[in-house]
Amino acid sequence: MTFHKEDSYKKIALFYFAYRSLTEKPDQVAEKYGIQRVHHRILFFIAQIPGVSVNQLLTVLEVTKQSLNLPLRQLKDKGYIVTISPEEDKRIKQHYLTDSGKDLLKELSKVQIDQMEEIFSILGKDYEEKWTTVMEEYAKIRPGVKLLNFNLE
Template sequence: MRQHKEEQMNEALALFYFAYKTFTEKPDEIIKEYGIQRVHHRILFFIARFPGVSVNELLSLLEISKQALHGPLRQLVEKGLIESNEATHDRRVKQLSLTEKGADLEKKLSDVQRQQMGAIFSKFGESCEENWHQVMNEMAHSRSGFDAWLSKREVAIDQK
């Protein structure tokens, strides 16, 4: 029985791997045209969700060091995809937002993935989507970046 469970988990790992490859394949093709990588895509994604996000908040969301963020952030600014401005409440705080070009690219990238997920959820129904969210929430809940996501999302909802 134990052997059977291990085989099932190996199957789940393989499915997760191949699903992730499918999920990232088209966006990877798109970002390649811009000379950027997945880390840049993640940065664009979070800035799009939270316009005006500070660099420190972005570090928390991405769970990376300042050093790891510096290069990709600089490249996105140089490519005209994001802009960095001083916060009105504190000049030391840099707030990030997408340029029009950056917003267009982020939408293109995320639309591909939203369409993939939407098609699958439509195929299998609402209960499947709810179960998928439960599994993903369980996997994500121990991440500090997910805590930062929930906090920022709550603030964004309150401001609407």
């Protein structure tokens, strides 16, 4: 199946607007807490991969160490995450959400979950499965997805 250029541009535009809709309200919540979208992403992936190391976070987020350092430190300073070094190798720093970090992540993610549930309840399970398949195809080439134990092969 081929797409006409106009159809492709429309799909790209719709993807952009959908992303904006998915991130708008969590960004507003984050602002109340003096954090930004990058902090939300860090919290989200620490929750998905408890004990995640800095190198693993760099892989998942596909950012530089310099761009991760400040928001990670800010989340620690605000008490949303803790860093623990395992006894067997003190060089490794594993990151975990605190209870307040878990609460904040729930608040940040609730609107996104509600949006998805509402849309898929209207469209039906078949659309949800197809949407998930499309997202899996996009995601399977990203290096960090392997850390999430998704079976995308």
